[in-house]
Amino acid sequence: MNWYLTLILIHFIGLVMGFAVSISSIVMAALLARSEPEHRPTLARFMPMMSKVGHVGLALLWISGLVLVFVYYGGFKDMPWEFYTKIAATVLLTIVVSYMAVLEAKIRRGDVLAAALMPAFGKAATLFGLTALIFAVNAFN
Numbered sequence: 001m002n003w004y005l006t007l008i009l010i011h012f013i014g015l016v017m018g019f020a021v022s023i024s025s026i027v028m029a030a031l032l033a034r035s036e037p038e039h040r041p042t043l044a045r046f047m048p049m050m051s052k053v054g055h056v057g058l059a060l061l062w063i064s065g066l067v068l069v070f071v072y073y074g075g076f077k078d079m080p081w082e083f084y085t086k087i088a089a090t091v092l093l094t095i096v097v098s099y100m101a102v103l104e105a106k107i108r109r110g111d112v113l114a115a116a117l118m119p120a121f122g123k124a125a126t127l128f129g130l131t132a133l134i135f136a137v138n139a140f141n
């Protein structure tokens, strides 16, 4: 069993699950804007389900990433600056995604301000995810 390649595979599966949430939130926002009012309650149930996919994806990135760093790179010391930028973006992404879970709970309780804030946090999460991706590729090539 090639554990290194297995970890890279898990890392990329986490990456794909994370970006699936960003892309589906953009598509769902456009669909909701064009949909009949009677269809919106059902459509509005999609993104809270997708955000759970994102949580699993981010967890896979952190777990596979930490194992890769400590087992194959001897820890965080002596990594290229691009890698530290990537990790900073991932920490900010994790904070934003955690707060979005709080907003989701408020939205379920009918909080309209939380619903108004959600798109901006969704965009921030996509921005931090993209930043992590760009610096990940620059860090290791």
Ligand code: HEM
Pocket: 008, 011, 015, 018, 061, 062, 064, 065, 066, 068, 069, 072, 073, 087, 090, 093, 129, 132, 133, 136, 137, 140, 141
């Ligand atoms: C949103 C968050 C993340 C994204 C988008 C991401 C993306 C990537 C990508 C695309 C690569 C392959 C780079 C290449 O070889 O061209 C990679 C490799 C790597 N990532 Fe991440 N990653 C994320 C989070 C993390 C975290 C949190 C850690 C560590 C705590 C981590 C540690 C690593 C390591 C050590 C490699 C090198 C693997 C190798 O030997 O090729 N990543 N990551």
